[in-house]
Amino acid sequence: MPKIIKIEDFSSPYVALYKSLTGPELRRSLEAENGVFIAESPTVIKVALGAGCRPLSLLTDERLLHGAALELINSYPDIPVFAASEELLRTMTGFALTRGILCAMERPTPLSAEKITKGARRVAVFENITDSTNIGALFRSAAAFDIDAVLLTPSCCDPLCRRAVRVSMGTVFQIPFARICDTPSEWESEGVKRLRELGFTTLAMALTDDSVSINDPRLKKEERLAVILGTEGDGLRPSTVKNADYTVKIPMSHGVDSLNVAAAGAVAFFCFSQRED
Secondary structure, eight states: OOOEEEETTTOOOGGGTTTTTOOOHHHIIIIITTTEEESSSSHHOOOHHTTOOEEEEEEGGGGTTEEEEEEEEHOOSSEEEEEEOHHHHHHHSSOOOOSSEEEEEEOOOOHHHHHHTOOOOOOEEEEEEHHHHHHHHHHHHHHTOOOEEEEEESOOOTSHHHHHHHTTTTGGGGGGGOOOOOHHHHHHHHHHHHHHTOOEEEEEOOOTOOOOETOOOHHHSSSSEEEEBTTTTTBSSSHHHHHHSEEOOOOOOOTOOOOOOHHHHHHHHHHHHHOOO
């Protein structure tokens, strides 16, 4: 029998995990450190469940208890279901729920870079990308264009923060990801070397005097590629560009000098896709 708890105000201790989810410091302390992440919308929640994530509780607009939330509630009758008005949910979480349902889930056991890249031919490497929307969009493009795994440097945004999960449409659960290197300084000094030790030819997406076109035929012939994309605004660190096997640019028209990192990633993943069609 589902345990439905009506929430009248957001001081309730039951919903501490769901409060003020737009604050990055609060996200880190209440989600990552406690081994929990938040999935938003029935579609994303179902993808996470399909990937084996374990639900801990649901928070829903009370109007959906007998509608969109009903299937989830009936499928997991042993977890608590917190229900509140739309207005209270907006005040409590700090944003309007896109589909009216949030699910707190147990965070998957972290994987190692060595494990997820074994046998991989195309991997994406995200260097210091801090915007959760960009992380989510990059994962979605990586899933669409046959990227086998994603590696994140120590300063990257958490792919399991609420907004990244939602923007990715749940693809963060479909592509294995891992951190590479333990500290930013280790990544700066050893990161590209680590990628080579994992068996990859390294490809830095950056504009330099010696950048080759993304259409360069040599790139498609590489058996195993690590495509490295840099942070918003500043791009890749100079040491990453210097140490990479190739520096690659996307040809532009109309005086445009570059693309947003999420758009650039989509273009790169498509160009290096293993598809034949």
